[in-house]
Amino acid sequence: MFYREAGEFKxxxxxxxxxxxxxxxxxFVLGLVGVAFLVLPWIVNDYWTNSILLPFLVYALAAIGLNxxxxxCGQLSxxxxxxxxxxxxxxxxxxxxxxxxxILLAMMLSGGITAGVGMLFGLPSxxxxxxxxxxxxxxxxxxxxxxxxxVPWFYNYNATGQITVPPREFLGVLITGPEGVNWAKYLYTxxxxxxxxxxxxxxxxxxxxxxxxAIRDMDIAAELxxxxxxxxxxxxxxxxSFYIGVxxxxxxxxxxxxxxSGETFGIQQSFDVLFMIIIGGLGTxxxxxxxxxxxxxLPIALELVLxxxxxxxxxxxEQVKFILLGSLIIFFLIVEPHGLARLWQIGKEKLRLWPxxx
Amino acid sequence: xxFFVEVVISGLTAGVMYALVALGFVLIFKxxxxxxxxxxxxxxxxxxxxxxxxxxxxxxxxTVNPAWAMPAWLAILTTIAIMILLAIVxxxxxxxxxxxxxxxxLFMATLGLAYVLEGAGDxxxxxxxxxxxxxxxxGASDYFLDTFNLYVExxxxxxxxxxxxxxxxxxxxxxxTRIGRALRAVADDHQAALSVGISLRxxxxxxxxxxxxxxxxxxxxxxxxxxxxxSLSLIAxxxxxxxxxxxxxxxxxxxxxxxxxxxxxxIAEVYMGPYVGGxxxxxxxxxxxxxxxxxxxxxxxxxxxxxxx
Numbered sequence: 001m002f003y004r005e006a007g008e009f010k011x012x013x014x015x016x017x018x019x020x021x022x023x024x025x026x027x028f029v030l031g032l033v034g035v036a037f038l039v040l041p042w043i044v045n046d047y048w049t050n051s052i053l054l055p056f057l058v059y060a061l062a063a064i065g066l067n068x069x070x071x072x073c074g075q076l077s078x079x080x081x082x083x084x085x086x087x088x089x090x091x092x093x094x095x096x097x098x099x100x101x102x103i104l105l106a107m108m109l110s111g112g113i114t115a116g117v118g119m120l121f122g123l124p125s126x127x128x129x130x131x132x133x134x135x136x137x138x139x140x141x142x143x144x145x146x147x148x149x150x151v152p153w154f155y156n157y158n159a160t161g162q163i164t165v166p167p168r169e170f171l172g173v174l175i176t177g178p179e180g181v182n183w184a185k186y187l188y189t190x191x192x193x194x195x196x197x198x199x200x201x202x203x204x205x206x207x208x209x210x211x212x213x214a215i216r217d218m219d220i221a222a223e224l225x226x227x228x229x230x231x232x233x234x235x236x237x238x239x240x241s242f243y244i245g246v247x248x249x250x251x252x253x254x255x256x257x258x259x260x261s262g263e264t265f266g267i268q269q270s271f272d273v274l275f276m277i278i279i280g281g282l283g284t285x286x287x288x289x290x291x292x293x294x295x296x297x298l299p300i301a302l303e304l305v306l307x308x309x310x311x312x313x314x315x316x317x318e319q320v321k322f323i324l325l326g327s328l329i330i331f332f333l334i335v336e337p338h339g340l341a342r343l344w345q346i347g348k349e350k351l352r353l354w355p356x357x358x
Numbered sequence: 359x360x361f362f363v364e365v366v367i368s369g370l371t372a373g374v375m376y377a378l379v380a381l382g383f384v385l386i387f388k389x390x391x392x393x394x395x396x397x398x399x400x401x402x403x404x405x406x407x408x409x410x411x412x413x414x415x416x417x418x419x420x421t422v423n424p425a426w427a428m429p430a431w432l433a434i435l436t437t438i439a440i441m442i443l444l445a446i447v448x449x450x451x452x453x454x455x456x457x458x459x460x461x462x463x464l465f466m467a468t469l470g471l472a473y474v475l476e477g478a479g480d481x482x483x484x485x486x487x488x489x490x491x492x493x494x495x496x497g498a499s500d501y502f503l504d505t506f507n508l509y510v511e512x513x514x515x516x517x518x519x520x521x522x523x524x525x526x527x528x529x530x531x532x533x534x535t536r537i538g539r540a541l542r543a544v545a546d547d548h549q550a551a552l553s554v555g556i557s558l559r560x561x562x563x564x565x566x567x568x569x570x571x572x573x574x575x576x577x578x579x580x581x582x583x584x585x586x587x588x589s590l591s592l593i594a595x596x597x598x599x600x601x602x603x604x605x606x607x608x609x610x611x612x613x614x615x616x617x618x619x620x621x622x623x624x625i626a627e628v629y630m631g632p633y634v635g636g637x638x639x640x641x642x643x644x645x646x647x648x649x650x651x652x653x654x655x656x657x658x659x660x661x662x663x664x665x666x667x
Contacts, residue, residue: 330452
């Protein structure tokens with residue numbers, strides 16, 4: 001039938017509260033998830049897994065994390081790179097200290113550790129706001145990166161200062177390390193990301209999420225209607241850091257396999273993830289995926305077009321890529337400041353009237 | 359004691375350099391509420407352009423044609439013209455289309471600008487480290503060496519003097535000229551300024567041009583100190599703690615903040631660094647600024663934040 005709510009009769013509160021009230025939406029998303037889970041694992045090859053799917057999923061998870069903090073709770077953070085690092089290094093320490101520890105559990109623990117660190121660095125947010133807070137989170141970024149670089153305990157005193165993931169299995173299939181099986185890596189990451197995205201979506205629709213949004217829209221007014229800023233802000237920092245921490249553990253263990261504090265988790269990561277949520281759409285879970293997809297695919301596509309297509313010199317193409325990336329970001333900000341998720345929404349609203357627009 | 363004084367002085371001079379970059383931030387934030395992340399890249403771009411014009415580098419080709427080399431004054435004027443042109447293009451193409459957007463969107467747009475300028479600077483002028491030779495004084499100052507037995511770089515004294523002149527000129531410009539009054543009106547209240555007939559767009563072009571010129575000064579000073587190279591764009595990160603310490607909206611704040619950060623950083627590096635393994639200058643400034651912020655959330659000289667529902 002046509003794409004609209006009319007004629008959809010809800011008979012239970014559960015149906016009324018569904019994430020996708022329109023059946024077409026529901027089927028579309030289910031189909032997409034079905035393809036991602038059932039079809040893609042069979043056909044992925046090395047390139048697709050390691051250059052496109054894994055970075056996309058990992059960055060999407062990090063973007064969801066930052067979106068909870070910045071998009072839903074309105075606290076601008078530039079410390080994402082550092083929190084990714086905390087996740088990655090925690091996982092490294094955990095899995096090397098307890099080799100038998102289940103890696104899923106280890107990743108969740110890494111997320112928990114990151115949540116603690118995030119809440120610690122979130123404390124100033126109670127007093128500092130806006131760009132002042134953004135710069136304050138840079139303190140976390142630089143301090144944590146420096147710490148991981150200076151204290152050899154974090155990288156188990158090895159000579160290079162790098163951390164390399166040891167081979168670890170999950171349910172009997174090798175996931176991490178250079179020998180990791182591609183489809184298993186992909187499926188493992190996809191499962192974590194899908195479940196956590198669902199949790200995030202529901203969290204955002206719950207009382208906690210509403211308190212975040214109230215703080216974002218006007219913190220004093222929120223305080224007056226009885227929302228506790230301390231709890232709302234710190235829970236946002238905590239949940240956000242948990243997501244980013246798990247993303248960091250995935251990035252280090254599954255996607256990259258090795259990491260170095262300053263190189264892998266530098267300030268550039270913070271900006272990249274921030275770009276993703278702004279291009280994708282602040283305060284939407286869908287936007288986190290769209291933004292991550294955009295920023296992961298765009299450089300690859302540009303590289304393909306410039307180097308392979310136009311035969312440019314690699315160094316030159318690198319700079320052209322910079323210019324195009326910058327211009328495209330500005331272009332998207334001008335065309336749709338509310339992000340790709342908003343474009344998607346506009347499309348759906350158009351579809352809702354189609355084919356009888358009057 | 360002498361050593362301590364030397365440390366403090368080198369901190370002060372380093373602080374002046376940070377303040378030069380922070381000044382550009384403050385100017386733009388004051389007038390348009392835009393947190394301009396591209397200030398460091400602007401300094402880099404201005405420095406590259408100036409160097410290219412001075413040596414007669416052919417754009418895009420990176421070969422040197424000595425016949426094109428300009429005398430210093432002409433090169434500086436041309437660079438200023440290019441920075442103004444850049445401000446006009448930026449306003450026409452981007453800012454005019456982003457009126458009334460949220461701060462974070464504008465902030466992101468300046469990040470985009472930083473990407474574009476970084477790539478463009480590289481393509482046009484080449485990526486090698488460039489030595490900027492404007493005949494600025496170099497080496498240790500004899501006066502300080504003879505009288506107080508202190509080692510002070512001439513260049514840093516010169517930078518301090520330049521920063522002083524710059525602040526005085528900017529203060530005069532803001533307080534004594536018509537345009538300056540209009541700028542302050544816009545900073546105070548965009549809508550009220552519009553309603554008395556001040557053109558926001560002209561003001562923005564002016565502000566970005568002035569910020570471009572300040573960036574040029576910063577580029578010259580940093581270029582003379584450590585050569586013009588890609589890392590120059592990262593001095594923006596050095597200027598941020600200065601900025602929050604002094605307050606986003608205060609020109610004197612940028613200077614005082616710069617001095618506090620410069621001195622604090624140097625003292626910490628010398629007296630605390632050895633105990634924690636060194637290289638603390640990356641984050642110490644931020645921590646210092648954070649401690650100040652906990653007591654004054656709007657920075658030392660920032661406008662008092664009054665919040666109403």
